[in-house]
Amino acid sequence: MSSLSAAELEQLNANAADEATQALRFKALKGKRMLFISGSFMYPSMAGTLSDHCKALREYGVHITGVYHEARKGEGYHQQAEERSCHDRAILCDMDGEPARASESIVAAIKAAGLEGEFDGAYSPHESTQPMLGKVCELLGIFGNPFSAYEIARDKYATRKALEAAGLNTAQAVQIWTEKDIAKAAEKVGFPMIIKPTVGMGSAGVYKIQDEEELDTMVKRLLEDISSDWMLSQNQVGDQAPILAETFIVPTKFGGLVTEFDVDVQFWNGEMVYGNVLDNWEPEAPYFQDRGFHMPSITPPNVQQELIDYAAACVKAFGFKMGNFHMEAWYTEFGPVLIECNPRVGGGSVDKMHIEVFGASPAMGMTMAMMNVPINPPRFSEQQCSYGFLLVPAHKTGLLMEAKYLDEVLKHDLCEGGSYSKKAGDYCKGLDQSVPEWIGTVDFKTSKPVDVLIEAMVECMDIAVATAKKDTVIQRRNSHVLSVHVDEETQLLEASAEAALNAKGRPRRNSVLLDELPTENHMTQAELDQLMQNRPDEETQKLRFKALSGKRMLFISGSFMYPAMAATIGDLLIDMRNYGVHIVGVYQEDKKGEGYHQQAEERGCHDEAIFCDMTGEPAEAGKRISDAVTAANMKPFDGCYSPHESTQPIIGKVCETLKIFANPASSYDIARDKYATRKALEAAGLNTASAVQIWTEKDIAKAIEVVGFPMIIKPTVGMGSAGVYKIEDADMLDTMVKRLLADISSDWMLAQNQFGDQAPILAETCIIPIKFGGLVTEFDIDVQFWDGEMVYGNVIDNWEPEAPYFQDRGFHMPSFTPANVQQELIEYAAACVKAFGFKLGNFHMEAWYTENGPVLIECNPRVGGGSVSKMHEKVFGASPAVNMTLAMMGIPINPPRFTEPQCAYGFMLTPAHRTGILREADYLSEVLDHKLCDGGVYTKKVGDKIRGLDLYVPDWIAMVDFTSTGTVHHMVSEMEKLMAKASAACAAATIPERRRSRLMSDADMEV
Structure with missing residues (x-):
């Protein structure tokens, strides 16, 4: 410190907290040589403040050598630093990757420039660069904190262990290296718990876990996210597990708002010289995301002092000696508990808040300390003002039509300034669908008490959020929406036609059941000739059932069966046995005597049973089934049948191997590989979406180029609508591809039906369907085939899903559409079936109707689930389930049908809207009493945990059928009202789940 006299040096080292000594601290900076590490990335919002800070340091005489990421030369912060003269010299090197590797790269660049031994200190503002800073100082012998202290601070498990060793409050913690550690975490930590990346930054990747099932799911997801997400993989130091599981702390809430604290403490020579508390507002569930801060704290002085003393003790426990430490903590009934230690200055307006309220700058104190200048900032004896800072979150996902949500806020008397983070036309991610984006930042200041400040901030937050929500619309691009309005006159005409038809008597057919079931498969030549003519009449249908007698069916139950499906399948198999079919059932070997096998045994659904392993790839499962059948020395089979979507590819493989009458195995391959589906339609000249296979993250750029936005990504071989996402931009595509790749590798439903050489994900054009009747956006077209030609087809309307999920909720028949x-839909569906090479059976085809005609979603070579078969039977007299079975047994099909619809029929899958525990289960009472209700079931009981649309892909809480001899429009209108009532009643009876919780009431807090 050559700029100081001996007397000044003595005064400086006395380190008083006064203005005269502070002036000497600034004087001591002259001639100091700083190594400034910018890191590989800098938030744009930080760049302006940081460049001001660096310019001020240069004015005090500090010589700054800036280290910048070589890949960003001439852009970003390097460009701004050059333009604003924030450094004297610049060094460029690669700072990506692990801190140890990046540190070695920095050191090598400094040595190459001949600068080793030149620096008095090193400084970096980022959370992600602190371990790098410690390592560089250690390697170059630069004055600084021990690198080991940074290692402990960034490894959350080591943090907990250091606190435990020092006898300080800390959460119970378990390291999760792999999925094998889940049981240990559940046993040691218990529920609810928090899991988080051991070395991530901020609150990214932090989840509250309620039970072991959720723990299993989220650990698998977080392991994948850590391996692929930049933010979650930052700050890696030492040998540590990727995930930390720890006790879920229930903090004391102060003033109904504050649940967390930022305690900034400044240290010199191993002792605290300054500390103060900043209050953090409670986050909005379910995310741990900052939204509001204020200073001074509203907590009692003794609580503040306890927080400050605890924070200082934590800093010492980690081995730090000097600098500013932004310590995040809760206050509980047992005292303070650390969330994490940040060996840096707090972000946002934290530095300004300390300056305005107490006169001490964390940023300047941090810089002086790192330059080996003793610190002990002068401060106001009393607070000078109340200061607050808002981070405004988006509450609605969509397109921002106007950017005026801060206009009124910025005019408020207490507003100190603010900025928009979004402009008109920008896409916003809101709390309704995801972790919300911050759309604005606003500072507030007043000389009045802090409660006046908080009241103004809460009011302004509400205004900003509500205005942005109002001005955000659900994004629609290239939309062509057709609204079919049914007015009163039309309804009256329909009712009149309905009455006239009833008066005349509807065409009807005789029962398909025979008076006497055949006992042997004996048919005359005349009967065989009539059967082969395959007419859609009752006489021929009787012959079809007669032809079943003596047939041998191989029934493949699959490795899993939905309980709701088991009874219906059991009824069908018993009917087949009554018609004389000999059934050999194949069941999963590890489920012998339980589940569907148990039910099949008890009900007499088969004549013989075979057991084998049916899990894994269809080719492998098919081979194991074929081997088991061969080993059992069975007689040849006439046909093979299975009801599941997931087992259809297995049927193809088994029939091909055992030479059983069936569709070509290659057709199943095409139908279940969505990319192959698109290519087959393209080759046949049929409407289809543009598609790209995504094998790895490297294919993302190609998907953007070929498909464009918005696009849909989905598992290439999944089933139903599981894992289907609408993607709006490149960032969202990158995130969701990584997540879906992880889900496909770990989720049973998404990993089903895998076969052949295909990519795990398909990216395809997001089709904008025409909406009919304000409700219908999708269609299920069931078509029946024999000998390569369609013999029956009809359309079911699907209701528009509730955003943001592609989840079924309602169906009705006959269709609303002209x-x-x-x-057109039926003919298109039939053409698709032919394009895939299928010859016989029932095909449940899902499609949209667009301005360019029908577009296929997917082909299901099976009977539709739920009440689909029943709808066709009731409305048009043709059973997809029965005719699918006949066809697969080699019997020609062409079902008799009603010439006009016999009724309107609907099926409702009611989604839960609220997450929690069900305390009452009578939410269907009004629905089941309705005159149009044809039966229904509760799928939840009292005490069940429910996942609602508020937080998850919702659970279905009920299944209800409806039938009406009136118009389909009237029935659907009643169904919509009843669905809304059922969801609302269930939500009202659902309470948030709380386990092992110790919450203090406001009354407790006052005491």
Whole structure:
């Protein structure tokens, strides 16, 4: 410190907290040589403040050598630093990757420049660069904190262990290296718990876990996210587990708002010289995301002092000696508990808040300390003002039509300034669908008490959020929406036609059941000739059932069966046995005597049973089934049947191996590989979406180029709508591809039906369907085939899903759509079936109708689930389930049908809207009493945990059928009302789940 006299040096080292000594501290900076490490990335919002800070340091005489990421030369912060003269000299090197590797790269660049031994200190503002800073100082012998202290601070497990060793409050913690550690975490930590990346930054990747099932799911997801997400993989130091599981702390809430604290403490020579508390507002569930801060604290002085003393003790426990430490903590009934230690200055307006309220700058104190200048900032004896800072979150996902949500806020008397983070036309991610984006930042200041400040901030937050929500619309691009309005006159005409038809008597057919079931498969030549003519009449249908007698069926139950499906399948198999079919059932070997096998045994659904392992790839499962059948020395089979979507590819492989009458195995391959589906339709000249296979993250750029936005990504071989996401931009695509790749590798439903050489994900055009009747956006077209030609087809309307998920909720028949649209859909579905090479059976085809005609979603070579078969039977008299079975047994099909719809029929899958525990289960009472209700079931009981649309892909809480001899429009209108009532009643009876919780009431807090 050559700029100081001996007397000044003596005064400086006395380190008083006064203005005269502070002036000497600034004087001591002259001639100091600083190594400034910018890191590989800098938030744009930080760049302006940081460049001001560096310019001020240069004015005090500090010589700054800036280290910048070589890949960003001439852009970003390097460009700004050059333009604003924030450094005297610049060094460029690669700072990506692990801190140890990046540190070695920095050191090598400094040595190459001949600068080793030149620096008095090193400084970096980022959370992500602190371990790098410690390592560089250690390697170059630069004055600084021990690198080991940074290692402990960034490894959350080591943090907990250091606190435990020092006898300080800390959460119970378990390291999770792999999925094998889940049981240990559940046993040692208990529920609820928090899991988080051991070395991530901020609150990214932090989840509250309620039970072991959720723990299993989220650990698998977080392991994948850590391996692929930049933010979650930062700050890696030492040998540590990727995930930390720890006790879920229930903090004391102060003033109904504050649940967390930022305690900034400044240290010199191993002792605290300054500390103060900043209050953090309670986050909005379910995310741990900052939204509001204020200073001074509203907590009692003794609580503040306890927090400050605890924070200082934590800093010492980690081995730090000097600098500013932004310590995040809760206050509980047992005292303070650390969340994490940040060996840096707090972000946002934290530095300004300390300056304005107490006169001490964390940023300047940090810089002086790192330059080996003793610190002990002068401060106001009393607070000078109240200061607050808002981070405004988006509450609605969509397109921002106007950017005026801060206009009124910025005019507020207490507003100190603010900025918009979004402009008109920007896409916003809101709390309704994801971790919300911050859309604005606003500072507030007043000389009045802090409660006046808080009241103004809460009011302004509400205004900003509500205005942004109002001005955000659900994004629609290239939309062509057709609204079919059914007015009163039309309804009256329909009712009149309905009455006239009833008066005349509807066409009807005789029962398909025979008076006497055949006992042997004996048919005359005349009967065989009539059967082969395959007419859609009752006489021929009787012959089809007669032809079943003596047939041998191989029934493949699959490795899993939905309980809701088991009874219906059991009824069908018993009917087949009554018609004389000999059934050999194949069941999963590890489920012998339980589940569906148990039910099949008890009900007499088969004549013989075979057991084998049916898990894994269809080719492997098919081979194991074929081997088991061969080993059992069975007689040849006439056909093979399975009801599941997941087992259809297995049927193809088994029939091909055992030479059983069936569709080509290659057709199943095409139908279940969505990319192959698109290519087959393209080759046949049929409407289809543009598609790209995504094998790895490297294919993302190609998907953007070929498909564009918005796009849909989905598992290439998944089933139903599981894992289907609408993607709006490149950032969202990158995130969701990584997540879906992880889910496909770990989720049973997404990993089903895998076969052949295909990518795990398909990216395809997001189709904008025409909406009919303000409700219908999708269609299920069931078509029946024999000998390569369609013999029956009809359309079911699907209701528009509730955003943001592609989840079924309602169906009805007959269709709302004009007759020509229905016919176009049926003919298109039949053409698709032919394009895939199928010859026989029932095909449940899902499609949209667009301005360019029908577009296929997917082909299901099976009977539709739920009440689909029943709807066709009731409305048109043709059973997809029965005719699928006949066809697979080699019997020609062409079902008799009603010439006009016999009724309107609907099926409702009611989604939960609220997450929690069900305390009452009578939410269907009004629905089941309705005159149109044809039966329904509760799928939840009292005490069940429910996942609602508020937080998750919702659980279905009920299944209800409806039938009406009136118009389909009237029935659907009633169904919509009843669904809304059922969801609302269930939400009202659902309470948030709380386990082992110790919450203090406001009354407790006052005491």
